[in-house]
Amino acid sequence: MDHHPQARHWIGGKPAGPGVLDRPxxxxxxxxxxxxxxxxxxAVAQAAIDAAVAAFTGSGWRDDAMHRAAALxxxxxxxxxxxxxxxxxxCLENGKLAxxxxxxxxxxxxxxxxAAGLAVQDFGRVSExxxxxxxxxxxxxxxxxxxxxxxxxxAYLSIxxxxxxxxxxxxxxxxxxxxAAQTARLMSDxxxxxxxxxxxxxxxxxxxxxxxxxxxVQSPQVPxxxxxxxxxxxxxILADAARSLKRISAELGGKTPHLxxxxxxxxxxxxxxxxSCTVFAGQFCMTxxxxxxxxxxxxxxxxxxxxRLRAVRPGPAADEASEIGPLIDKASVARVDAMVxxxxxxxxxxxxxxxxxxxxxxxxxxxxxxxxxxxxxxxxPIVQEEVFGxxxxxxRFDTEDEAVELANATEYGLSACVWSRDADRPMRxxxxxxxxxxxxxxxxxxxxxxxxxxxxxxxxxxxxxVASLDDFxxxxxxxxxxx
Numbered sequence: 001m002d003h004h005p006q007a008r009h010w011i012g013g014k015p016a017g018p019g020v021l022d023r024p025x026x027x028x029x030x031x032x033x034x035x036x037x038x039x040x041x042x043a044v045a046q047a048a049i050d051a052a053v054a055a056f057t058g059s060g061w062r063d064d065a066m067h068r069a070a071a072l073x074x075x076x077x078x079x080x081x082x083x084x085x086x087x088x089x090x091c092l093e094n095g096k097l098a099x100x101x102x103x104x105x106x107x108x109x110x111x112x113x114x115a116a117g118l119a120v121q122d123f124g125r126v127s128e129x130x131x132x133x134x135x136x137x138x139x140x141x142x143x144x145x146x147x148x149x150x151x152x153x154x155a156y157l158s159i160x161x162x163x164x165x166x167x168x169x170x171x172x173x174x175x176x177x178x179x180a181a182q183t184a185r186l187m188s189d190x191x192x193x194x195x196x197x198x199x200x201x202x203x204x205x206x207x208x209x210x211x212x213x214x215x216x217v218q219s220p221q222v223p224x225x226x227x228x229x230x231x232x233x234x235x236x237i238l239a240d241a242a243r244s245l246k247r248i249s250a251e252l253g254g255k256t257p258h259l260x261x262x263x264x265x266x267x268x269x270x271x272x273x274x275x276s277c278t279v280f281a282g283q284f285c286m287t288x289x290x291x292x293x294x295x296x297x298x299x300x301x302x303x304x305x306x307x308r309l310r311a312v313r314p315g316p317a318a319d320e321a322s323e324i325g326p327l328i329d330k331a332s333v334a335r336v337d338a339m340v341x342x343x344x345x346x347x348x349x350x351x352x353x354x355x356x357x358x359x360x361x362x363x364x365x366x367x368x369x370x371x372x373x374x375x376x377x378x379x380x381p382i383v384q385e386e387v388f389g390x391x392x393x394x395x396r397f398d399t400e401d402e403a404v405e406l407a408n409a410t411e412y413g414l415s416a417c418v419w420s421r422d423a424d425r426p427m428r429x430x431x432x433x434x435x436x437x438x439x440x441x442x443x444x445x446x447x448x449x450x451x452x453x454x455x456x457x458x459x460x461x462x463x464x465x466v467a468s469l470d471d472f473x474x475x476x477x478x479x480x481x482x483x
Contacts, residue, residue: 007037007185007206009044012051013199015188016044023208025181028095028326029316031364035093037181040205045173045212048203049221052144052171055200062141062169065120071196072116072166076109078190079159086155086186091317093182094154095326095366098317100279107156111448111464115163118469122168132483139473141169142247146216146225148237151328152283152388154180158187160448161226161249162202164468170224171201173216178208179328217241224249224471228285230386231412231457238460249461249471251453253386254414257290257407258443259429261400262297264419268441270301273392274308276417276443277370278324282390283332285458286415286437286444289387291394292406298396302351306372309352309392314359314367326366327389333366336389340371343382343393348373354390378409386412400429408434413455417443436462 007025008017017038025035056062079086083105090101124138145165149158158174165172176184184206191202205212216222217240224247227237231252241248256276260269276288293301315322327333333356344350354369370390375383383393397403407416415437418426430438436454439445446452451465461471 005035007181010188010204011048028328029365035182037206040207040212042211042215044205045215048173048205051200051203052173053221055198056171059198061198061201069116069119072112074194076112078193079108082190089182089186097325104153104156108159111159111163114448115167119167133481135479138476142223142474144222145170145172145472146222147174148213148227149176150229151177151179154183157228160463165472168469168472170472174204175213176206181206251459254285254458255410255412256286256288256415257292258288258417259292259403261420262294263421269419270304272443277390277392278312281325281327283388291392292403293396295396295398306352309370309372312370314357327368330366333368346380348375384410404432411457414458
C-alpha cells in the first residue's frame with residue numbers, strides 16, 4: 001500500500017486524517033488500485049467547518065478584495081503549472097480520455113481569473129432617498145460556503161463553485177467524492193503552494209458516503225451550500241435545507257436535446273451529436289441524450305449517426321486510439337444496461353444496441369458501447385430520466401412548434417442545441433426552449449464569463465458570469481440621516 005499515493009483531508013491549511021489509509025482509489029479502466037484515501041464523516045466535516053469559521057472571522061480575507069483577487073490569480077498560476085499532473089490524475093482515476101481531461105482542466109485557470117476580477121468589481125449603490133437622508137446598498141460575504149462536488153468532473157466543478165465563493169469573501173468547505181480522492185489530494189497540494197491563501201479559507205474533505213455532506217447542509221455555521229449532482233439528491237438537500245432556510249445553489253440533472261432542422265449542416269451535426277454522447281462516456285449533465293430530427297432528414301441522419309456510433313472504440317486513456325473511456329464503475333454499466341433493456345421492452349427500437357464491452361482486453365474495466373434507440377412515446381423513462389451513460393434516444397418531428405414541444409417535454413432544463421443555418425430560426429427557437437444554456441450549431445458551448453445553470457428541475461441559482469457572486473453574498477441597506 002505504501003507505494004501508492006495517499007489522499008488525506010485538507011483542513012486548516014494542513015493534511016488531516018488517520019495515519020493509515022485503507023480505502024482504495026480504483027482505475028475504472030482496469031479495476032486496479034491506484035491509491036488510498038481517508039474516508040470522511042460528520043466529525044471530519046465539522047472540523048473543516050470550524051477551520052473555515054476561524055479563517056472567516058479571524059483573518060482579513062472577507063474585508064480585503066484586492067488580497068482575494070491576488071490570491072485567486074496565484075491559485076490560477078498554480079493550477080496552470082500543475083495542469084499536466086491534474087490531467088494524468090483525471091485520466092487514471094476518473095476514466096477520462098486525455099483530451100476530455102484537458103478540456104476539464106483548461107476551464108480552471110479561466111474561472112479563477114474571472115473570479116479575481118469580480119472580487120474587485122462588486123460595487124453597491126448610493127442614493128439620496130429624501131432630502132437629508134442617504135441610503136446605501138452593499139453586498140457582504142455570507143460566511144462559510146459548503147461545496148458538494150460530483151465525481152464526473154471533480155476538478156473543475158469544485159472550482160466553479162469555489163472561485164466565486166472566494167471572490168465574494170467567503171471561506172469554504174469542499175466535500176470531494178471518494179471516486180475523486182486522488183484528484184482531491186492533488187488539489188490540496190496545489191492549495192498548499194499558494195502562500196496568500198490564509199489557512200482554513202479553503203478546506204477539503206473526502207467522503208464515500210453522505211454523512212459529512214448532510215452535516216454541511218444541516219449546520220447553522222454554513223449559510224450557503226453549492227451543490228452539483230443529481231436532481232434526486234438535490235431534492236433531498238433542498239428539503240433538508242428548508243428547515244433552516246439555508247441558501248442552496250444547485251446545478252442538477254439534464255436531458256439535453258439536439259433539435260435538427262432540414263437546413264442544418266448535417267455533417268457537423270452528426271459529428272457533434274456523436275461527441276455529445278461519448279464525451280465522458282455520457283457521464284455529463286449536458287450529455288446530448290435526445291436527438292430530435294425533422295422527418296424530412298430523419299432517415300439520413302439516423303443512418304449516419306448509427307454508423308458513427310457503431311464504430312466508436314472504447315478503451316483506456318493510456319491507449320491513444322480510444323474514443324470513449326469507461327463508466328465510473330461496473331455497477332454503472334449494469335444500471336445503464338438495465339435502463340436500455342427496460343426501454344426496449346417498453347417499445348423503443350434498438351438502432352444500435354451497444355452494451356457492456358465484450359473484448360477480453362477490456363474485461364477489467366467498466367466499458368460500455370454507445371446505444372441508439374428510436375422512440376415514439378415521450379413518456380418512456382428512457383426519454384424522461386437522466387441515464388448518465390452513452391445512450392441516445394431519437395424522436396421525429398414535422399414542425400418547429402412540435403420540435404419545441406418535444407424538447408420541453410421533460411422536467412429538465414439544463415441545456416439544448418439548435419441545428420439550423422436559417423438566419424432567424426435558431427434565435428426564435430432558442431427563446432422558446434426551457435433551458436439555461438442554448439448552443440446554436442454546437443453543443444455544451446460553455447463560457448465561464450456567462451451565467452450557467454438550469455431551468456425547472458435542473459437547478460437553482462447560477463454559476464459563472466457576474467451572477468455567480470449572488471449566492472455567496474448578502475445585501476445590506478445602510479441609511480443615514482445627515483441633517
